Amino acid sequence: MRGLLLVALACLTAACASTPPLSPSIRTGSNAYALMPAAAASSPDAALADYRIGALDTLDVTVFEEPDLSAKAIEVDASGQIALPLVGTVQAKGKTASELASELEKLFGAKYLRNPEVTVSVASSVSQKVSIQGEVVQPGVYQLTGPTTLLDVLSLAKGETDIAKLDQVVVFRNINGQRMGAVFNVDGIRRGEAADPVIQGNDLVVVGYSAASKLWQNIIHAAPLLGIFTRVTTPVLP
Numbered sequence: 001m002r003g004l005l006l007v008a009l010a011c012l013t014a015a016c017a018s019t020p021p022l023s024p025s026i027r028t029g030s031n032a033y034a035l036m037p038a039a040a041a042s043s044p045d046a047a048l049a050d051y052r053i054g055a056l057d058t059l060d061v062t063v064f065e066e067p068d069l070s071a072k073a074i075e076v077d078a079s080g081q082i083a084l085p086l087v088g089t090v091q092a093k094g095k096t097a098s099e100l101a102s103e104l105e106k107l108f109g110a111k112y113l114r115n116p117e118v119t120v121s122v123a124s125s126v127s128q129k130v131s132i133q134g135e136v137v138q139p140g141v142y143q144l145t146g147p148t149t150l151l152d153v154l155s156l157a158k159g160e161t162d163i164a165k166l167d168q169v170v171v172f173r174n175i176n177g178q179r180m181g182a183v184f185n186v187d188g189i190r191r192g193e194a195a196d197p198v199i200q201g202n203d204l205v206v207v208g209y210s211a212a213s214k215l216w217q218n219i220i221h222a223a224p225l226l227g228i229f230t231r232v233t234t235p236v237l238p
Helices: 002-017 031-033 044-049 097-111 151-158 186-189 211-226
Strands: 057-063 071-075 080-085 088-091 118-124 131-134 140-143 164-175 177-185 204-208
Touching: 031 118, 031 177, 057 088, 057 097, 071 080, 080 097, 088 097, 151 186, 151 204, 164 186
Parallel strands: 131 204
Antiparallel strands: 057 071, 057 118, 080 088, 131 140, 164 177, 164 204
């Protein structure tokens, strides 16, 4: 049994020592925050600046000095369109708020208004979702209802499991057409030693697991069957 324990401990040591190299598209440390800024360095407006409007989102459209052409709480329909006075239906899905505003200025300016000024804001971002996988209690896809951080997403998934490797939580995001990832230390964030990054719609959060912890738990659970941690003594009869 002692030999079995030594083999198990050797495997445990090997698991701790083996760390696969990171892909060049995976950033760590300050480079991770440069790729995906922290909440303190990113306002809610900045977080929504690159957001692509989706079906069932709600928009506010304001045409300067034209209250009859402005509208609040316009819902983007299932096909991704909105309907406005004079210009009719306009495709909104896939555009940012600023891109849609520029298109509306051109449409209003083509026939109806001189030098129109249009602003579009996302009142509710129903189409924003984040996926969280790995060592969390409830992995899955969750709806984002406003500015959200990495710790918020972990809370949505009911927290991490007891074998989660919290210094290796990876956030994946499509940036300029390329799939990029950033590694964050959740333990450090909770202790106030690192900032909490902002999570955006369509991000994928993966919570890694500690191979050493997993192996150790397997050893603990198997111990009663293997008799590793117990010594059976036979009383000596007189």
